[in-house]
Amino acid sequence: MSSSQAVTVRGALTVIVNVMIGIGILTLPREVAAQSGPDSVVATLLGAVPVAVVLAALSGVAPWIHRRRLEHGLETLVGRWPARALLLAYFLYFGTLAAVIARGFAEVVNANVLRNTPVEAIMMPMLFAAVYLVHHRTVTMMRAIELTFPVLLVTLVVLALATMGRANLVYVRPQWALGLEPLIRGAAASLFAYAGYGTYLFLLPELEDRPRCHMPWLVAGLVGLIYSMVVFSAVGTFGVVEVQRITWPTIELVKVTQIPGRVFERLESAFLAVWVTAVFTTVGPALFVAAKALQGVLGLQEHRILAPMFLPLLYVVALLPTNFAAVTQLLAVLGWISLGLEVLVPLLLWAIAGWKNRPSRRPAAARPAAGPGGTGPAPALGGAMTGSGRPGAGGTGAAGAAPIPAPAEPGTPGAGAGG
Amino acid sequence: MGPRCLRRGRARLVVALVVVLAAAVLGGCWDARDLEDRAIVVGVGLDRARGGGIEVSLEVTIPDGTTTRPGISGNQLGQRGAGAGGTKVVLTGTGATVHEALAAMRDGTRFDLFLGHVRIVLIGEELARQGVLQHLEMLVQNPEIRRLIPMAVVRGRARDYLMMTVAQDNTAALYLSQMLDDLIRTGRAPNVDLSRFLTDVSEPGVDPVVSILGRGPGTEAGVQWVGLGVFRDDRLRAVVRPPQAWYLMWAMGSPRRTTLFVPVREPVSGGVILDIFHVDSRLTVQGPPDGRQAVVRLLIEGRVAEHRAGGIDLTKTATMRRIQDQTQRDLQGRVQRLVDQVRRQGADPFGIGRALRTVEPRLWREPPGVTRAAAQRCQARVEVVVRLRRTGLTIR
Numbered sequence: 001m002s003s004s005q006a007v008t009v010r011g012a013l014t015v016i017v018n019v020m021i022g023i024g025i026l027t028l029p030r031e032v033a034a035q036s037g038p039d040s041v042v043a044t045l046l047g048a049v050p051v052a053v054v055l056a057a058l059s060g061v062a063p064w065i066h067r068r069r070l071e072h073g074l075e076t077l078v079g080r081w082p083a084r085a086l087l088l089a090y091f092l093y094f095g096t097l098a099a100v101i102a103r104g105f106a107e108v109v110n111a112n113v114l115r116n117t118p119v120e121a122i123m124m125p126m127l128f129a130a131v132y133l134v135h136h137r138t139v140t141m142m143r144a145i146e147l148t149f150p151v152l153l154v155t156l157v158v159l160a161l162a163t164m165g166r167a168n169l170v171y172v173r174p175q176w177a178l179g180l181e182p183l184i185r186g187a188a189a190s191l192f193a194y195a196g197y198g199t200y201l202f203l204l205p206e207l208e209d210r211p212r213c214h215m216p217w218l219v220a221g222l223v224g225l226i227y228s229m230v231v232f233s234a235v236g237t238f239g240v241v242e243v244q245r246i247t248w249p250t251i252e253l254v255k256v257t258q259i260p261g262r263v264f265e266r267l268e269s270a271f272l273a274v275w276v277t278a279v280f281t282t283v284g285p286a287l288f289v290a291a292k293a294l295q296g297v298l299g300l301q302e303h304r305i306l307a308p309m310f311l312p313l314l315y316v317v318a319l320l321p322t323n324f325a326a327v328t329q330l331l332a333v334l335g336w337i338s339l340g341l342e343v344l345v346p347l348l349l350w351a352i353a354g355w356k357n358r359p360s361r362r363p364a365a366a367r368p369a370a371g372p373g374g375t376g377p378a379p380a381l382g383g384a385m386t387g388s389g390r391p392g393a394g395g396t397g398a399a400g401a402a403p404i405p406a407p408a409e410p411g412t413p414g415a416g417a418g419g
Numbered sequence: 420m421g422p423r424c425l426r427r428g429r430a431r432l433v434v435a436l437v438v439v440l441a442a443a444v445l446g447g448c449w450d451a452r453d454l455e456d457r458a459i460v461v462g463v464g465l466d467r468a469r470g471g472g473i474e475v476s477l478e479v480t481i482p483d484g485t486t487t488r489p490g491i492s493g494n495q496l497g498q499r500g501a502g503a504g505g506t507k508v509v510l511t512g513t514g515a516t517v518h519e520a521l522a523a524m525r526d527g528t529r530f531d532l533f534l535g536h537v538r539i540v541l542i543g544e545e546l547a548r549q550g551v552l553q554h555l556e557m558l559v560q561n562p563e564i565r566r567l568i569p570m571a572v573v574r575g576r577a578r579d580y581l582m583m584t585v586a587q588d589n590t591a592a593l594y595l596s597q598m599l600d601d602l603i604r605t606g607r608a609p610n611v612d613l614s615r616f617l618t619d620v621s622e623p624g625v626d627p628v629v630s631i632l633g634r635g636p637g638t639e640a641g642v643q644w645v646g647l648g649v650f651r652d653d654r655l656r657a658v659v660r661p662p663q664a665w666y667l668m669w670a671m672g673s674p675r676r677t678t679l680f681v682p683v684r685e686p687v688s689g690g691v692i693l694d695i696f697h698v699d700s701r702l703t704v705q706g707p708p709d710g711r712q713a714v715v716r717l718l719i720e721g722r723v724a725e726h727r728a729g730g731i732d733l734t735k736t737a738t739m740r741r742i743q744d745q746t747q748r749d750l751q752g753r754v755q756r757l758v759d760q761v762r763r764q765g766a767d768p769f770g771i772g773r774a775l776r777t778v779e780p781r782l783w784r785e786p787p788g789v790t791r792a793a794a795q796r797c798q799a800r801v802e803v804v805v806r807l808r809r810t811g812l813t814i815r
Contacts, residue, residue: 037783112562170773171622177780238614241621245556256567256614 006208011142013211013219014149015285016055016200020223021152022282023104024193026275027328028227029234029249031193036186037240042174043186044231048224051194054343055216057350058200062211064353065204071296073205077352084297086345090198091293093334093341095310097195098286099317100330102126105279107324112251113272120319126276126283127314133284134291134307138206141288148277153226155274159267160229163257167236190231191343192335194223198342199285202292247324287314457481458508458530462592464577465554466543468513473546473554475520476578477510478592481530507589509581517557534563538596540570540613541577541632544655552620552653559613566614569599572648572655574633585640594640599630602644607665609647609673620653623787624772624794628671631658651766659761666754667761670715670801671768672700691742693807694724702769704778704797711778711797713771715758719750722809733810743807751803758799767794 029040036043065073074083106123114122133141176183197219234249237256246252254271264270287310291303300306321327462478510532512524525532540558542551558564573580585594602608608630619627627650635643646660647667659667697720706712723733723742733739761768772794776782782790 115562170770170777173777175777175780175783177776177783237618239618239622241623242618245621252566252614255565256612258567 005137005139007139007142007203007206008208009211009215011139011146012200012203012207013215014146015142015203015281016197016219017223018145018149018152018278018281019196019199019285020051020194020282021156021226021278022196023101023108023279023331024195025156025227025230025278026108026248026250028190028193029231029238029243029253030246031189032186032231033235033240033243035189036182037178038171038235039174039176039178039183040186040235040240041172041228041232043183044190044228045224046183046187047190047194048220048227049187050191050343051197051223052217052220054346055197055200055219056213057346058204059211059213059216060350061201061346061353062204062207065201066207066210068205069296070202070205070292071299074296074349077349077356087293087296089341090202091290091297093337094198094286094293095290095314096317096330097334098130098283098290099127099314100321100327100334101279101286102130102283102314103318103321104324104327104331105276105283106318107327108248108251109272109276111324112248112268120315123318124315126280127311127318129280130283130287131307131311131314133280134288135304137304138203138288141284142203145281145285148281152274152278152281155271156226156230159254159257159271160226160233162259162267163233163237163253164229166256167233168239169236171239172232172236188339190227192332192338193227194220195335195338195342196282196286198338198346199289201346202289452531455481456530457533458510458528459536460532460534461536461538461590462541462581462595463534463537463539463558464541464543464581465517465546465551465558466576466578467546467549472513472515473517473520474511474513474578475517475524476581477524477532478581478590479508479510479530479532480590481508509578511578517554534561535565537564537568538592539599540568541580541595542570542572542629543577544572544574544631545576547572547629547648547650547655550653552617555613555617555653559617564613566617567612569596569603569610569612570616571595571599571611571630571632574631574645580632580642583640583642591640595632595642598640598642598644602630608644609668609671620650622773623790624767624774624776624782625770626650626652626766626768628667628768629655649761649764649766649768651764656764656766657761659757663753663757663760666750666757667768669698669700669717669719670754670758671770672702692724693721693742693746695719695721696808697721702771702774704771704774708779711775711793713769713774713794713797713799715754715769715799715801717750717754717801717803719803719805720808721746721805723807723811739807739810743805746807747803747805750805751801754803755801758801762795762799765795767791769799771797771799 028044032040032043061073061077064077071083071087074086077083078086102123103119105126106119109122110117110119133144230250230253234253235243237243237253238246238249243249251268251271254268255266257267258265259267287307288303290310291306294300294306295303321330458479458481460477460479462476464476464478466474466476468474510524510528512520512522512527514520514523521532540555546554555570559566580595581591583591585591599608603610609628611627611629616627616629619625629648629650631645631648632642633645634641635645646658646664648655649657649659649667697718699718701716703714703716704711705714758769772782772790775794775797776790779793782793
């Protein structure tokens with residue numbers, strides 16, 4: 001694999017940022033304010049902490065997965081059938097997430113802009129575009145998302161800055177007024193809005209290099225900052241009570257924003273155009289993860305063929321909720337599931353990797369130094385070996401079948417840098 | 420012709436078909452509506468309907484509508500604006516809610532009513548005294564309506580103001596919105612739009628204040644800003660006229676710049692008129708929990724705008740200080756009286772309850788009524804500091 005074909009660390013992290021910024025940003029101020037009141041901004045920032053921890057944990061798992069088929073890497077950690085079950089769960093979760101986000105997107109567009117257009121007609125182009133994106137290689141998806149990233153970032157930052165002028169500090173000044181429990185509930189609500197960061201696990205096998213220690217914190221910090229700026233502006237502008245009445249406070253926030261000099265009187269058109277891209281870069285990667293997970297479950301060579309096959313299924317799942325309230329309810333359920341699949345599972349994998357890597361389990365001679373991820377040594381990999389202690393377990397002996405070449409010793413300094 | 424050529428030909432055919440199909444399908448909407456068929460609403464008036472309910476009036480411009488397609492006013496609820504060249508019409512509908520009234524109007528027009536260009540929302544005084552929250556909430560639930568639209572309460576009925584003709588512009592709504600915009604820009608009126616009003620109504624600890632427009636003989640359009648309407652929750656409780664309205668704005672912390680003239684009679688020399696060009700307002704809550712006191716501090720900066728020739732000598736700092744001290748005492752008394760008067764109405768446009776919650780965070784957990792009661796128990800004190808910065812072009 002040449003370096004131009006590899007998924008760069010920066011590209012992967014860009015994908016993670018884009019995945020997290022989706023439809024959650026529209027309802028986030030309402031949901032956090034309902035839980036945490038004037039402490040909403042702090043709660044939003046707190047919600048980013050678990051994301052950073054999870055991303056760091058996944059970076060710690062990277063040596064076990066890097067440059068290998070994901071299912072093989074997981075098998076070395078948890079065994080064959082638990083790995084398959086996990087991948088199946090990821091497939092179901094991310095497939096449903098992609099469908100529901102596409103439906104949520106259609107509901108928002110229908111309610112705000114295209115009022116007479118059927119939801120199906122709005123949703124289908126998004127699903128088609130996402131399927132088309134996933135029908136390509138991982139690196140192509142990454143580059144497409146990298147292209148849209150600056151537009152999204154600049155728009156959101158400009159929007160947040162432009163709307164801050166209307167904000168009244170009294171509504172957003174942290175006062176610890178409601179106590180610790182509402183603060184944590186608000187952080188949990190914001191954590192739901194960050195959902196999608198589990199995508200990182202599925203990018204790890206194809207990463208060009210191992211991520212540095214600060215990268216997860218940078219990603220979580222960036223999204224946390226953008227989200228907290230939006231929450232600050234929305235709660236500060238509408239107040240703690242009124243913001244809870246508005247279905248999509250962020251859209252209303254854009255509607256009451258004017259760029260000084262009256263350059264843009266109606267900023268919402270520009271925002272919605274950019275937001276369509278944001279949703280696309282959420283639905284696409286979510287679908288990609290679903291395809292990758294199913295690929296692992298079925299032991300296929302390629303994930304690309306699976307994407308078009310998802311389309312009818314996605315369509316049906318997306319149309320299952322009868323209205324926007326049902327969509328919201330389903331998103332909340334997915335939020336709770338994300339706590340399991342996107343928070344607990346990575347932490348569990350990290351713990352298992354650490355346990356398997358403990359000094360008593362490895363001969364001193366085979367003990368490699370910690371890699372750039374700084375998360376500890378990596379298992380000895382190569383050929384038909386697995387780290388599960390069961391030689392040949394999980395069919396990892398079929399190294400020739402894996403599209404990703406066997407890595408150099410992960411965890412050693414400079415390991416995997418050139419593949 | 421080889422198989423490769425055949426394949427290429429087929430591919431071109433497919434591309435051509437796709438392009439033609441896309442052009443046919445995506446070229447336009449089956450339910451497209453021309454601009455000429457749209458009735459663009461520029462002003463919304465809300466009045467209390469006779470016999471209950473709400474009367475909604477819409478000032479509508481119809482591009483090329485009434486000239487090329489006559490008859491719009493023949494079967495409409497509204498009336499054609501006199502002298503408006505036939506392109507303006509005011510539609511009126513009544514119903515139990517805003518949406519019902521709008522639906523009634525839609526039934527009576529053959530144009531699509533488009534609310535995306537509304538420039539102002541006017542509320543009749545009678546309805547404002549009855550309560551407007553429900554109606555405004557319904558209005559902003561329409562996705563075409565923006566929360567940024569300025570609003571004002573009018574003396575009399577809102578419909579009459581939308582019906583008026585303006586010499587330079589044939590839409591009353593545009594004229595009134597420009598008038599309000601100018602008042603806001605020059606610091607003579609608070610910037611109150613639907614968003615600000617709804618936020619102030621919904622938040623415990625602060626009440627909204629809205630500009631009041633009334634008939635003004637001798638003015639450009641026969642309309643003038645007559646003061647500020649003080650609300651308690653969503654009901655109009657009192658109308659404060661200038662100059663008290665300006666003091667109210669100072670105490671609320673609304674304006675940063677204003678062109679207010681304050682006459683001050685200097686006992687020795689007759690009189691001066693001060694031009695207040697900057698007001699800084701701060702509200703703090705002081706004292707122990709059982710004896711809270713809200714302190715409104717005003718820093719007022721001004722310049723001498725006018726004085727009688729040969730009357731006073733502004734080269735003397737003692738004279739300047741005397742004017743300053745006298746103005747300070749005078750204004751402090753006036754603003755204090757205004758604050759007390761407004762608070763007697765049970766209204767809190769100053770946000771004393773809101774400030775109280777910053778020092779007593781437990782109030783966030785209490786029902787809204789507790790914050791209001793706590794704010795009303797607070798004593799309000801006004802402290803004014805006047806600084807004369809400039810003396811003008813003549814000094815003696």
